[in-house]
Amino acid sequence: MRIWGRGLVEGAAKGEILVASEPISFYGGVDPRSGRIVDKKHALYGKSIAGKILVFPYGKGSTVGSYVILSLAKNGVAPAAIVNILSEPIIVIGCVLAGIPLMDKPEKNPIEVLQSGEKGVLVVEKGKAYLEVEEYV
């Protein structure tokens, strides 16, 4: 299955897909040292986002979140790529600065059609982007 979307940060990445149905606040919600979700109210509490193709609707919370994304990259525990329904500035800036491929506005709702644990490849090139799901659970 291939899902096309809007490419915001160029690059390519391969990895396991991790789907969150609710928004993520990186500041206070993700531990920059371990790459784990530490927001106790979040459905993915305790899960690691390191190396994953992380799919979530949009970012929320403090704009310091951009620096948290940068910290994750510096500590080697950043997501391999991010797919949003709609990216807002916190995520866009964080991904541009950290060099994490970013796609939004997917043609199908990825939260409905994707499942955590599937493997995929995200390719972002000159404004065009797609997520190819390689292995179904």
Next chain:
Amino acid sequence: MELTREEEEILNGRRGEELAKVLEVIVKVGEALEAKRLVNVTHAHISGISYKNIGDAGLEFIEKLASSNLRVSIPATVNPAGMDIKKWRKMGVKQDFAEKQLRILGSLRKLGFKMLLTCTPYLYEKIPPGSQVAWAESNAVLYANSILNLYTNREGGPLALLEAIVGKAPLYGYRLEENRRPGLVIDFSDIKRTIKERELYQAIGYYVGTIAKFEVPLIKNYPSLLLQPDNVKLFLAAVGASGSVALVRFHGEGGNLERYRPDIDDVYSALPADFSDEGTILMGCPHLSAREIRWLADIVKRWGKPKRRVIIFTARVLENSMYKDIVALSRAGIEVYFDTCMVVADLKSMGVDKPLVDSAKAAYYLSSQGYDVGLFSRKDILRVFYGDSV
């Protein structure tokens, strides 16, 4: 996005690779937000400079920028840091933290930022009404849009930093007149007297942010004292803490817009903390103004030393201009800190376990940091300072 020839040239590296990269980030954000073009901004104010918040990654990012030839191209100021830059030892700040915080500030100074180190730049910077600016601190953004008739979005720390260098920002959101029209009406008719009697300005601000979410609220039938500068400062800070909105309208007609008419329980139940008399009193979120420093100094001159530990936070620029009042406060045992604030500093290292605050914004952020927070109204300042003896 439509770019001018000058912008194209910058992106093509005609004015250096470093500047090209900076503009590229701004353009990416603009594209994500579907801005049609960029707009020139005349002033920037950045947040996210406390080492406690941005860590080593933030430090490296800012140092890397400063090591290039890039400098700010417009007047630009900075938010509070993680410590008082003179009295950090007294705050219990560790050497390693202090060194890294000073490196962040040194790099920002090298980039050309003015070390205002306050969240209230609107009290000190003179900017003509109608100007497009790039401000990142939420309470300052609300004050800029709502009171000063400036035009800014909640830009976010790193974005405002890059915009300060290029002097341009994506044109969208609150920068456009069509997005500054009210989307709902909040009518305080039923509780106007209670708000005035109990001085619940931060409380109604927090309620407004909760209700408004992304829509511009038009508020009506509030006590006129709400617009006194210090009251409106507390009010707007609370709006910014509980909501994503960046503008509140105080005047105008609501027409057929959706209307809310809260009772006092609606306001109380929205609050991030309960009213209390217990804890270490913390004031200065947002930073205390010269008028508020004078007010507190007058209280301690008349009533003496508070019975409780009191810590206040304000802007360094007042250290000289309000010297006598600050001495009076210090003599009364009040701890006065500059350059930093209760939200971005480490209160634990200052020995504070249970903060008692007059700001709903502080109550929200300190609760989310895990503190057991109490809230008080300024109407009760004598009681919380001196107990029932006064």
